[in-house]
Amino acid sequence: MTFLFDLFAQGAQMALVLALSPLLIGFTRKVKARLLRRRGPPLLQPWYDLLRLLKKEVVLAEDASWLYRAAPYVIFATTWVAAALVPTFATGLMFSWTADLIALAALLGAGRFFLALAGMDVGTSFGGIGSSRETMFGSLAEPATIMIAFIVSLIAGSTQLSEVAAYMASDFELRVSVLFALIGLIIVAIAENGRIPVDNPATHLELTMVHEAMILEYSGRHLAVIELAAAMKLLLYVSLIACVFFPFGLARHDASLEAMGYGVVFYVVKLFVAGFLLALFETSTAKMRVFRVPDFLGAALMLGLLGTLLVFVTRSL
Amino acid sequence: MPLDFALLCVGALLIVGAASIYWRDREDVARLVYGATGGLCAAIFLSAVVPRGAHALSTVLPLGLPWLGMHFRLDPLSAFFLAVVNLGGAAASVYAIGYGAHEKSPMRVLPFFPAFIAGMNAVVLADDAFAFLVAWEFMSLTSWALVISQHDRRENRAAAYIYLLMASFGTLCLLMAFGILGGATGAYDFASIRETPKDAWKSGLVLAFVILGAGSKAGLVPLHIWLPLAHPAAPSHVSALMSGVMTKVAIYGFIRFAFDLLGAPAFWWGLHPLVFGAASALVGVLFATVQSDLKKLLAYSTIENIGIIFIALGLALAFKANGQALPAALAFTAALFHVFNHSLFKSALFFGAGAVLGATGEKNIEKLGGLIRAMPQTAFVFLGACVAISALPPLNGFVSEWLVFQAILLSPSLPQWVLKLLTPAVGVALALSAALGAGAYVRAFGVVFLGRPRSPAAQQARETDKWSLGAMSGMLFLCLLAGVLPSFMIDTISPAAMDYVGGRMPSQADIAWLSIAPIAESRSSYNGLLVFGFITFSSLAAMQTIKTLWPRPVRRAPPWDCGYVDPNPATQYTASSFAQPVRRALGAIAFSVHEKLDMPLPGETRPAHFAVEIGDRFIQFIYDPLNKAVWYCAGRLNVVNYLSIQEYLALVFAALVFLLIIVAL
Numbered sequence: 001m002t003f004l005f006d007l008f009a010q011g012a013q014m015a016l017v018l019a020l021s022p023l024l025i026g027f028t029r030k031v032k033a034r035l036l037r038r039r040g041p042p043l044l045q046p047w048y049d050l051l052r053l054l055k056k057e058v059v060l061a062e063d064a065s066w067l068y069r070a071a072p073y074v075i076f077a078t079t080w081v082a083a084a085l086v087p088t089f090a091t092g093l094m095f096s097w098t099a100d101l102i103a104l105a106a107l108l109g110a111g112r113f114f115l116a117l118a119g120m121d122v123g124t125s126f127g128g129i130g131s132s133r134e135t136m137f138g139s140l141a142e143p144a145t146i147m148i149a150f151i152v153s154l155i156a157g158s159t160q161l162s163e164v165a166a167y168m169a170s171d172f173e174l175r176v177s178v179l180f181a182l183i184g185l186i187i188v189a190i191a192e193n194g195r196i197p198v199d200n201p202a203t204h205l206e207l208t209m210v211h212e213a214m215i216l217e218y219s220g221r222h223l224a225v226i227e228l229a230a231a232m233k234l235l236l237y238v239s240l241i242a243c244v245f246f247p248f249g250l251a252r253h254d255a256s257l258e259a260m261g262y263g264v265v266f267y268v269v270k271l272f273v274a275g276f277l278l279a280l281f282e283t284s285t286a287k288m289r290v291f292r293v294p295d296f297l298g299a300a301l302m303l304g305l306l307g308t309l310l311v312f313v314t315r316s317l
Numbered sequence: 318m319p320l321d322f323a324l325l326c327v328g329a330l331l332i333v334g335a336a337s338i339y340w341r342d343r344e345d346v347a348r349l350v351y352g353a354t355g356g357l358c359a360a361i362f363l364s365a366v367v368p369r370g371a372h373a374l375s376t377v378l379p380l381g382l383p384w385l386g387m388h389f390r391l392d393p394l395s396a397f398f399l400a401v402v403n404l405g406g407a408a409a410s411v412y413a414i415g416y417g418a419h420e421k422s423p424m425r426v427l428p429f430f431p432a433f434i435a436g437m438n439a440v441v442l443a444d445d446a447f448a449f450l451v452a453w454e455f456m457s458l459t460s461w462a463l464v465i466s467q468h469d470r471r472e473n474r475a476a477a478y479i480y481l482l483m484a485s486f487g488t489l490c491l492l493m494a495f496g497i498l499g500g501a502t503g504a505y506d507f508a509s510i511r512e513t514p515k516d517a518w519k520s521g522l523v524l525a526f527v528i529l530g531a532g533s534k535a536g537l538v539p540l541h542i543w544l545p546l547a548h549p550a551a552p553s554h555v556s557a558l559m560s561g562v563m564t565k566v567a568i569y570g571f572i573r574f575a576f577d578l579l580g581a582p583a584f585w586w587g588l589h590p591l592v593f594g595a596a597s598a599l600v601g602v603l604f605a606t607v608q609s610d611l612k613k614l615l616a617y618s619t620i621e622n623i624g625i626i627f628i629a630l631g632l633a634l635a636f637k638a639n640g641q642a643l644p645a646a647l648a649f650t651a652a653l654f655h656v657f658n659h660s661l662f663k664s665a666l667f668f669g670a671g672a673v674l675g676a677t678g679e680k681n682i683e684k685l686g687g688l689i690r691a692m693p694q695t696a697f698v699f700l701g702a703c704v705a706i707s708a709l710p711p712l713n714g715f716v717s718e719w720l721v722f723q724a725i726l727l728s729p730s731l732p733q734w735v736l737k738l739l740t741p742a743v744g745v746a747l748a749l750s751a752a753l754g755a756g757a758y759v760r761a762f763g764v765v766f767l768g769r770p771r772s773p774a775a776q777q778a779r780e781t782d783k784w785s786l787g788a789m790s791g792m793l794f795l796c797l798l799a800g801v802l803p804s805f806m807i808d809t810i811s812p813a814a815m816d817y818v819g820g821r822m823p824s825q826a827d828i829a830w831l832s833i834a835p836i837a838e839s840r841s842s843y844n845g846l847l848v849f850g851f852i853t854f855s856s857l858a859a860m861q862t863i864k865t866l867w868p869r870p871v872r873r874a875p876p877w878d879c880g881y882v883d884p885n886p887a888t889q890y891t892a893s894s895f896a897q898p899v900r901r902a903l904g905a906i907a908f909s910v911h912e913k914l915d916m917p918l919p920g921e922t923r924p925a926h927f928a929v930e931i932g933d934r935f936i937q938f939i940y941d942p943l944n945k946a947v948w949y950c951a952g953r954l955n956v957v958n959y960l961s962i963q964e965y966l967a968l969v970f971a972a973l974v975f976l977l978i979i980v981a982l
Contacts, residue, residue: 095851133898136902154729217876
């Protein structure tokens with residue numbers, strides 16, 4: 001019976017991240033529009049867009065290979081699995097011990113690997129430029145993520161996200177290294193999701209685009225799946241930051257249905273706050289030049305290294 | 318019994334090598350030699366993996382030095398490396414049955430190929446200094462003969478020359494190491510070396526010589542310069558062996574010395590492997606990111622992986638010196654796991670590069686592209702191997718790197734401050750090299766197999782033969798197996814870890830659902846099988862759901878490219894343009910770059926020209942001055958050429974007196 005309940009909780013979590021991720025995008029867009037004194041599209045617009053794309057025929061470039069058609073599903077699957085491993089409303093769910101924080105970074109890396117390959121498949125210059133830049137960003141963002149994983153797992157004594165969240169919820173004390181990890185993770189999240197000031201998710205036909213350049217030739221259901229994966233990636237990073245640094249309201253896996261319900265409410269509130277802050281940040285800053293981005297991400301990497309060093313040193317004192 | 322059988326097979330490999338000369342006029346000589354080699358490798362592999370009655374088997378053959386004989390021994394460590402060598406050897410032989418048909422002068426390769434494998438086997442089995450050094454040198458010389466097999470090209474001759482130089486240097490260093498270990502008594506079998514007590518300075522000196530000797534064979538920075546030259550020069554199945562297997566034999570040599578012969582380690586023994594390993598990992602991957610020669614790219618990536626293995630070994634030494642058996646076992650297991658993994662995916666990648674070379678005659682990736690359509694099966698295997706070597710789940714490369722990260726996470730417990738401060742930096746280097754490695758393989762696969770063909774050769778490519786495909790697919794399958802079922806691999810390595818670091822990881826076979834948990838499940842765990850299952854299930858489920866609910870047709874059309882369609886494939890991103898951002902952001906660490914841009918003035922009709930020259934800072938700062946110093950000394954000593962007979966005799970007498978004084982001291 002507990003097995004069935006565990007399975008149900010895990011399934012509910014996977015469905016929840018799938019359902020909420022386009023809403024988070026919609027909410028951020030709405031807030032941004034309001035901040036710019038526009039009315040903005042409805043909250044559900046990303047879902048409408050996805051459904052509309054799913055109903056369209058697929059126009060495939062002549063040179064596209066099987067990899068081009070398989071890549072969207074691979075990207076979707078790796079992102080969804082990664083998102084399912086992050087505690088959202090409850091810790092210690094059934095599959096949470098399948099992979100840890102380091103594996104999570106690698107799973108997202110696998111998604112990026114195939115996205116960059118898909119960008120190169122059709123053989124256009126825009127796809128290449130996107131893949132090349134994504135590779136540069138990724139080769140700095142991924143080590144930064146791993147260093148941040150080092151910090152939090154050294155403090156919590158585990159690389160398992162559920163254990164980390166449980167530790168942070170129970171005996172949390174403010175440390176400099178945790179602060180470094182938080183700032184670093186926010187920088188990584190902004191870069192990895194192609195948000196301003198690294199990339200602009202709202203533009204096309206600009207030399208500055210990265211993510212959009214890679215998926216320029218996609219259409220129909222393939223584009224829908226990729227867009228959904230991108231939305232889930234944003235949700236994943238928000239959940240990650242929330243569960244590690246703001247773990248209040250998280251239910252335990254053996255908690256009652258009611259506690260889980262409260263967990264969901266807390267989680268949705270956290271998403272709204274994060275979306276609002278993201279929109280506020282994006283409207284108050286400008287996009288930076290491509291070759292400034294390595295400095296931006298390098299700061300995250302250095303914060304990670306400094307934090308790790310601090311933890312290494314203070315652990316023995 | 319397995320040891321005698323393995324030695325018998327090694328002898329048979331030598332006979333096959335000799336027999337190839339006798340068979341040279343037969344039509345099917347290549348098939349015979351490669352078939353026999355593959356069979357013998359498979360036999361030795363079996364003798365390495367069958368359960369042995371005794372923990373270690375040993376035997377003495379009446380060969381070699383008269384008072385010594387030749388000692389051979391098979392313990393868990395040598396059995397592990399024996400399995401790695403012969404798995405690689407068998408795969409390379411099967412691959413070569415198909416690939417060998419391209420060989421223009423097969424007799425330059427055939428006699429040496431089995432002999433090379435025999436030499437590597439003998440190194441792993443040797444149990445005395447004499448046997449070890451003879452086998453080591455035999456391995457070096459046979460591989461040199463293979464590197465120079467295509468001697469009509471000037472760069473291959475240069476590569477072979479540098480290879481010979483570095484190999485001799487390495488053997489010399491190992492000779493010195495054994496000399497110090499054996500001492501005046503001349504006890505050169507490993508059992509007596511183990512028992513002799515060692516002074517601290519002696520151990521330090523031996524360790525320095527071993528890092529130079531084994532490091533130069535493994536391609537540790539800054540002794541790596543021969544590797545990117547020699548690997549492209551040799552035929553692809555030999556490159557696979559040299560890169561995937563021979564560097565592992567060098568690592569075996571390092572482990573044999575540092576963990577076994579030298580006795581109990583001091584904490585600073587771990588420093589050198591850690592520092593040089595981290596440097597190799599970073600430098601190797603940065604060079605791999607900017608290479609345009611496919612086989613050179615793979616060779617540099619070998620340097621990166623050797624660095625990762627040395628990082629793990631350095632951690633293992635540091636933990637062992639501080640008596641922390643469990644973390645030491647974890648780091649040691651990670652190193653051996655990565656040894657095994659690298660031998661699998663690097664062999665597959667070199668096989669793939671050989672297939673591309675065979676189909677197009679082109680090693681320069683700037684002239685390839687679009688091969689995924691002409692060579693779909695090769696492309697699939699190559700993609701899989703790229704995913705594996707980029708340390709992405711669920712394939713095997715991720716598991717061993719994950720284990721190294723877990724070992725680093727245990728290092729705050731080390732008492733020495735220098736190690737405490739060094740390991741986080743090593744962790745950054747490892748994380749950076751993993752991410753950059755993935756980028757390097759996106760570039761390699763993307764430019765070679767995706768996009769549109771950049772040359773007629775790439776356009777007319779055909780799929781490679783069944784034998785080659787079989788060998789490649791087999792290696793990829795093993796990559797998947799080791800990735801989704803890592804617990805069996807860890808348990809296989811455990812006896813060796815028990816012997817050499819005095820501890821073992823908890824048995825992984827008992828953990829539910831085939832997860833692995835290096836320390837405890839609450840601390841960290843990973844389940845490759847479930848990750849693989851989830852990814853497969855959710856991608857297939859998404860595809861099925863969408864196709865059932867909204868079955869929309871697929872229409873082919875010209876690419877959109879923002880409304881500007883240029884049919885010329887030259888408008889695609891090239892390999893150098895792909896690497897440019899990383900080169901600009903991070904390249905200055907490892908190399909010097911000169912960009913030459915020749916831009917015609919308005920009105921001129923000649924084309925613009927752009928070239929990038931990438932210089933190796935290690936050659937610039939270490940090898941060039943060394944070279945100059947050698948030439949200077951040689952010029953000065955030239956007078957010795959023109960002495961009279963009395964002066965020569967006086968010189969000999971002085972040298973004799975000098976040596977006698979040293980011995981007397």
